[in-house]
Amino acid sequence: MGVEGRQLDAVALPEQRKPDQPSRWRKVGSPRSKFGRQQERLGWMLVAPSVLVVVLVAIYPLIMSFYYSTTNYRLTRPDRIRNVGLENYRELFADTVFLNALQNTFIFTIVAVLLETILGMIIALTIHSNFKGRGLVRTSMLVPWAIPTVVSSLLWGWMLHDTYGVVNELFRFLRIDVLLENLGVVEEYGNFDWAGNTSTALGSVIAVDVWKTTPFMALLILAGLQVIPEDVYEAARVDGASKWQQFWQITLPLLRPALLVALIFRTMATFRVFDMIYVLKGYATETMSVAVYTHREVIASQKVGYGSASAVVIFLIIGLMVLGYTRLIRVEEG
Amino acid sequence: MATTTTKNGAGSASRTPLIKTSQDELDRIRSSYQQKSNFNLGRAVGRVGFWLLIVMILLYTLFPFYWAIVSSLKTTQEVVRTPPTFWPENLTWENYRTVFENDMFLKSLRNSTIVSGSVVILSLLFGTVAAYAMGRLKFRGRSPVLYLILSMTMFPGVAILGSLFQLMRDFNAFNTLWGLVIVYLTFSLPFTIWVLTNFFRAMPGDLEEAALVDGATPLQALRQILIPMAVPGMVTTGLLAFIEAWSEFLYARSFTLTDRAKTVQVAISEFTGNTQFEQPFAVRMAAAVVVTIPLLIGVLLVQRRIISGLTAGAVKG
Numbered sequence: 001m002g003v004e005g006r007q008l009d010a011v012a013l014p015e016q017r018k019p020d021q022p023s024r025w026r027k028v029g030s031p032r033s034k035f036g037r038q039q040e041r042l043g044w045m046l047v048a049p050s051v052l053v054v055v056l057v058a059i060y061p062l063i064m065s066f067y068y069s070t071t072n073y074r075l076t077r078p079d080r081i082r083n084v085g086l087e088n089y090r091e092l093f094a095d096t097v098f099l100n101a102l103q104n105t106f107i108f109t110i111v112a113v114l115l116e117t118i119l120g121m122i123i124a125l126t127i128h129s130n131f132k133g134r135g136l137v138r139t140s141m142l143v144p145w146a147i148p149t150v151v152s153s154l155l156w157g158w159m160l161h162d163t164y165g166v167v168n169e170l171f172r173f174l175r176i177d178v179l180l181e182n183l184g185v186v187e188e189y190g191n192f193d194w195a196g197n198t199s200t201a202l203g204s205v206i207a208v209d210v211w212k213t214t215p216f217m218a219l220l221i222l223a224g225l226q227v228i229p230e231d232v233y234e235a236a237r238v239d240g241a242s243k244w245q246q247f248w249q250i251t252l253p254l255l256r257p258a259l260l261v262a263l264i265f266r267t268m269a270t271f272r273v274f275d276m277i278y279v280l281k282g283y284a285t286e287t288m289s290v291a292v293y294t295h296r297e298v299i300a301s302q303k304v305g306y307g308s309a310s311a312v313v314i315f316l317i318i319g320l321m322v323l324g325y326t327r328l329i330r331v332e333e334g
Numbered sequence: 335m336a337t338t339t340t341k342n343g344a345g346s347a348s349r350t351p352l353i354k355t356s357q358d359e360l361d362r363i364r365s366s367y368q369q370k371s372n373f374n375l376g377r378a379v380g381r382v383g384f385w386l387l388i389v390m391i392l393l394y395t396l397f398p399f400y401w402a403i404v405s406s407l408k409t410t411q412e413v414v415r416t417p418p419t420f421w422p423e424n425l426t427w428e429n430y431r432t433v434f435e436n437d438m439f440l441k442s443l444r445n446s447t448i449v450s451g452s453v454v455i456l457s458l459l460f461g462t463v464a465a466y467a468m469g470r471l472k473f474r475g476r477s478p479v480l481y482l483i484l485s486m487t488m489f490p491g492v493a494i495l496g497s498l499f500q501l502m503r504d505f506n507a508f509n510t511l512w513g514l515v516i517v518y519l520t521f522s523l524p525f526t527i528w529v530l531t532n533f534f535r536a537m538p539g540d541l542e543e544a545a546l547v548d549g550a551t552p553l554q555a556l557r558q559i560l561i562p563m564a565v566p567g568m569v570t571t572g573l574l575a576f577i578e579a580w581s582e583f584l585y586a587r588s589f590t591l592t593d594r595a596k597t598v599q600v601a602i603s604e605f606t607g608n609t610q611f612e613q614p615f616a617v618r619m620a621a622a623v624v625v626t627i628p629l630l631i632g633v634l635l636v637q638r639r640i641i642s643g644l645t646a647g648a649v650k651g
Contacts, residue, residue, distance in 0.1 A: 036472070042552055043473030050464035050527060051479060054486055058520045064497035075503070126387045137388060139637055140395045146633040147399060148581035150599040151622045155402050158615055164414045166401055215395055265488075272490040275583040279603050291492040291584070298496045299588045308496040315493035322488055 062315070069312045073305035081305075088309035097285055098310065101293040108206055108289060109270045115210045117263060120217030125251075127218075128225045138222075141215035149212065153279035156208040162193035198286045205287050209276055217262060224258025225251070264325045268318050290314050399626070406430070406620035413616040429620035439621060441593045442601035448511055449597060450579040453518045454572045461526035462568060466556050468527070469534025470542070480531070486524035491584055494520070502589050509591045517585050522575045529574070533567040534560065570639040573632050580629060598625045 069088055073081045092098050127137050144152065159167050168191055171177050177189035186192055195204040228251065236246050274291040281287040283296050290310060298307030405413055406429050408422045433439055467473070468480055498517060499508075507513025537560065545555045586597040602621045605614060633640060 039471045039552065040473040043467045043471040043476065046463040046467035046471075047473075047476075047479055050460045050523060051482070053460060053519055053523055054482065057516060058486060058489060058494065061494035061497040061501060064500070065494050068496050068500075075499075122387075123391055126384070126391065131384075131388075133388070137391060139634065140392055142633050142637055142640065143399055143630065144395055146577065146629045147626050148583075148599060148629070150581070150583050150603050151402075151626050152398070154602065154618060154622050155398050158405065158619065159398060159401060161615075164416065164418070164615065166418055169417055211394070211398065268488050268490075272492055274492060275599075278587070279583075291490075294492050294495060295584070295588065298499060304496040304500060311493045311495055314490055318488065318490050318493075322485060 065308045065311055065315070068305050068308035071305040073303075075302035075304055084305070088306050089313075091306065092309050092313070097288070098290075098293055100285060101288045101290050102313075104202060104287060105271060105273070105289045105291075107202065108209070108273060109267060112206050112209045112213070112270050113263065113266050115206070116214040116217045116266065117259070119210065119214045120221050120262075123214065123218035124221035124225055125247075128222060138219075141218055144212050144214075145216045147212070149275040150279050152208060152212050153276050156204075156211070157195060157280050160193075160195045160204060162191040162196065167194065168192060195280055201281060201284065201286045205277055205280055208280065209270070209273065212276075213266065213270075217266065220262040221255065221259065224255050224262075227258075228254045260328065264321065264328075268321050268325075271318055271321070272314060402619045402622055402626075405616055406623050408616055410616060429616045430624070432617050433620045433624055436605075438593050438596070439598075439601050439605070442596045442598045443624075445511060445595055446580055446598040449514050449518065450576050452511075452515045453522050453579040454576045456515070456519060457522045457526040457575050458568055458572050461523055461530055461571075462561070462564070463556075464527050465530030465534050466560060469531045469537075470539075470556075470560070471552065483524045483527050483531075486520075487528050489520070489524070491521060495584070495588060498585070499588065508589060509595045511595050513589060514586065514595060514597070517589065518579050518582060521582075522579060525578065526571050526575055529571045530564070530567060533564060533571075537563055566639060570636055573636060574640065576632070577629050 070083055070085060071081050072084045072087075123141070127134060147155070159165050162168065168177075171180075171189075171192075177192070180186050180192075181189050192200075194200050232250055232254070233246060236250055241249070272291050273289050274295065277287050277289050277292050278295065283292065283300075288296075291314060294307050294310040294314065296307075297303050297310060301307070404420065404422060407425050407427070408419070409424055409426050409428070412419060412423060468476055468483075502508040502513050502517070505513070507516070541559050541563075542555045545559055546552070550558070580597075581599065582597070583599045583603070586600050587603070590596045590600060602618065602625055605618045605621050
């Protein structure tokens, strides 16, 4: 039980071991001894291959991305590469399709992460007790997570199919179709095409993403719940706190660090959403994310220069999130 | 009153017993409420509500994949029947036969196996030694490297799409399996290093220290003591890396063109039926099930470790 919590801490606070705090390898050799120098050399020898790989396959391409973003480079005319300064960015922010993709991505990220956190919290709080079949429920939550994103898109595309989809069948069974007609959300329900209709497409894609990631969120929150010491609740009960008071005043504050980490990781992962949207909707503008836009420009249109500018924008936004994240952790630590 | 409780950390320090009770009595009182002292949503909404929630959670998580399996076992006529049947009336394996007779799909299965397998082997090979160094050795520059690796685990792959595309063309790696393997290392290697570093750090050091004191070199200690201890962690990490590589779509879609290098994810996203005019719902679901089952089996086998490994890695979108 404790293991999961510790692991979670390891994510949040990678460098929390204070430099002058004794640790195991310190005892073995100080940096000045012969042994320490040996460790120094060995450490670099062992790390070097991995660092080299990372630099070659990620850092160098990243630098090149920045470079290409200032050129007019197209794969179809490699000989005419020319520096255009910030022209690509100017063009990018004048393109309504890109701006729309940016907006979609922000809506997608905020709504999806919010919903999966709330749902994940409800699920985690429900299964955080001893009951028969707890193991089964926990296992079942790994299923949506383990299913590849492409598969879940296809699967939900089939379930959301207007004529034969099981979702419409369920809605008809629950009389949701009548409800939506009466509320004026849809004029005539018939066989409503949730993923195809421009007004509901983004919502549908979000729902699929929430389905896929909520269980994972629930497991992260569950890990955080399990490290809250029992006696805190015990004391609260003795003092007569109700269940809801316990939740708002003990569970939520003590869960904060774990929740924060989960939230930020999910936000960064969701912002680059591609597979889900591309498989379900292709390049359709009403659901297009920045990553889908980038893919369209770079791969389909082969405009490496222009597309790289859009890629750099994604990188910078996620980079800002990472910075905010590390600052937040420092503040949390005091 | 509850506010004061939380403010001064459980309030146990400030409580002074007014009435003296025996230890026995205390234990009895404690055990009377201890079992349900934790906050639990189910208990708050009552017994029936609790089981209702459980059923809803199970339906929510399991029904979609159940529906894929059921659809894949239906005949072409039954799969488009309304209202749908919740279990096939005429159970058929025909759709699976179609899938396994599809040459493109079979080749993509082979491609995905080769790519994912190679990625796992390379990541574990490079990753284990690097993780050992970062989790167990002290050397200058360790922190910057660790930060580099950590930030790489959050790196958006799409940010380097254009330059990788160009590099793939420059090195004739476009539409090749080895090209994909190398590209996949961008996410697989940092993930492996990060999870394994945490793993090595959490290991008790006594055995290793004893070996070092007895004159073993750090490398000997790694090979003879730490690696055997790390095998469970390596298996889990390897499996997670496999799942990531197997499920990857953006690079596979962008850097492959033909059967020679297409992975399963690309193949199923383009899957069509026997004829152009047939609606291939059932066949597509069969292909989706085939692609997912290996992952599910792997996950179920090591689920306990996966949950802790996941919370350590906290990645995978």
